[in-house]
Amino acid sequence: MASRLENISQQRLDKLRRLKENGTDPYPHRYLRTHTTGQAVELLKQSEASGNNKETEVSIAGRITAIRSMGKSVFADLRDGSGKIQLLFQDINKYDKDQIRPFKDLDIGDIIGAEGTLLRTKSGEPTIRVADFTLLAKSLKPLPEKWHGLSNVETRYRQRYLDLISNTEARETFKTRSQVITAIRTFLNERGFLEVETPVLQPSVGGALATPFTTHHNALDRDFYLRIALELHLKRLIVGGFDKVYEIGRIFRNEGVSTQHHPEFTMLETYEAYADYKDVMAMLEEMVYAVSRQVLGDSKATAGKDVIDFKPPWRRISLRDAIREHSGIDFVEFPTTEKLVEKMRSLDIEVDPKKNWAKLVDELLKTFVRPKLIQPTIVFDYPIEMSPLAKSKQDNEQMVERFQAHAGGLEIANAYSELNDPIEQRQRFEDQMKERLGDDEEEWTIDEDFLLALEYGMPPTGGLGVGIDRLVMLLTNHQAIREVILFPQLREKSE
């Protein structure tokens, strides 16, 4: 027995065959439209405002999303990238004979071009009275339900095009995402930053502590890693004399997937010579504020039950004070792993015995502090163990000039005064490798070329990393990173 989908597809294939037999090309090459639907609606408003009673002729093109047949008159909704407009096929019997057959074979989902005159129906709907139309692409599959749209999460991700056709909210989210990136580029370009592109395939990974993806280059017969950060190459460019650089690029981390993590995501990193982390704080505030106003038209964004206001200045609190405030633990009083573990256990906090002191501090931040940071908050001054690429504070060798910005309970930015002492940098890399991989230097992957670059001299520099996906989540009120990634990674579905 044929399924319903097979029936529908067969019917549409029959229509396709009929159209071809009658000389209609169901997939022609181009169509000359004079207006988008949005422009057509605007044009109608203008001519109404000017009292111009002459009927304006337009041609538009898009997908038919609804058909309402009234007998001799038929209404249809047509949507393009700018919006939608209603079509009126009035007294279809008056159409040319060779148009009637194609008209009868039109389906919801087909893409057509239509020309005609603008009018407003008595219920006020902007409409084009269609004089002639052209089939531009025959659709062979039924669209999701018109009223509820497509709600199955898995299908929305696997067939994002259906999500975009059916769900206004999805369209808006990804338009916003695009606008956010444009606004960031505008902001940075106006400040004299140079946008650059650096390698995705790298012989050694650095700039973050994350598990990389590995791949293989056949001709060179060697393995490469997909980058886990942009940092080390951008700082080479600072060495090279580009004083302000940025990159907006995809990075890859071979780690767990969650509502806040995705194996490939988009990072903005900026580096500015002769600046320090305080300059970066100010720039970040201004940038997010500018982006919010440009994209949302407001400094405030709704995030679940909260309203986040990005207007500077943001609250600033040291990591030590933040953890003390929210967990009651002053980590300065517990300067060793043993003492900190003891203190945490005394407060009934479960402690992973594999974690070192820095990781425990990080856990305190993630568990007790971050979820509370709804309004934009800059948490600054981190222990040196957590930050191998950051410059230590002048008055305290154990702390570095680093901050993370949080909003809506998410970490949205990480920044520091860049360590530019090549000897100290090498030492920090080696300490880090020992910590992670032990004394077996064969296992270490240290970016020697980066260290070499530092030896030529890098100016004092302020660096910044912003998770674009998370920023977009905040600005579009989404709680899952997959909602702001067009084609999220999913397991293959076997038949």
Next chain:
RNA sequence: GGGCCGCUAGCUCAACUGGCAGAGCAGCUGACUCUUAAUCAGCCGGUUGGAGGUUCGAGUCCUCCGCGGCUCACCA
């Protein structure tokens, strides 16, 4: 990887403590010249994610598997 939840027509959803798998939309046929979730009449449409099991009888209970969601773990 662990825990919990989910998967029924193309889409959105029903189906009591195990008892004939149903509706709306979409589609097809017909009526209707300003409709807009059009309306009205009729019709078509199912491997209930997959494989086993229990039972007279399984969408429903059990086991295994697949995919997804949430959550924990992981995560600079």
